[in-house]
Amino acid sequence: MLTTKQRMYLRGLAHNIKPCFQIGKEGLGDNLLRDVLNYLNKHEIMKISILNNSLVTFDEATEFFTEAGIEVVQKIGHLLILYKHSDKIDNPIKLPR
Numbered sequence: 001m002l003t004t005k006q007r008m009y010l011r012g013l014a015h016n017i018k019p020c021f022q023i024g025k026e027g028l029g030d031n032l033l034r035d036v037l038n039y040l041n042k043h044e045i046m047k048i049s050i051l052n053n054s055l056v057t058f059d060e061a062t063e064f065f066t067e068a069g070i071e072v073v074q075k076i077g078h079l080l081i082l083y084k085h086s087d088k089i090d091n092p093i094k095l096p097r
Helices: 004-014 030-043 058-067
Strands: 021-023 045-050 071-076 079-083
Touching: 004 045, 004 071, 004 079, 021 030, 030 045, 030 079, 045 058, 058 071, 058 079
Parallel strands: 021 045
Antiparallel strands: 045 079, 071 079
């Protein structure tokens, strides 16, 4: 569980990041989750765009990623900012206490 200070810090880091994945007609599935987890193991933070033609709501996407152990930092417009700590990278993000 992230604190408010940690969420603010992660939002600042994600400001310059472009969306890496898009959720479209196919919705949420195992392939998307696998790809997102692989990406987060290498980068720890990412943005995902939910397209207009998608039947997925923000609440469904938030629940889907939370169940997989991924923190949803913020919802902005059609974007989700996701974070998951990884020990596999050389310089992990150091969150404020």
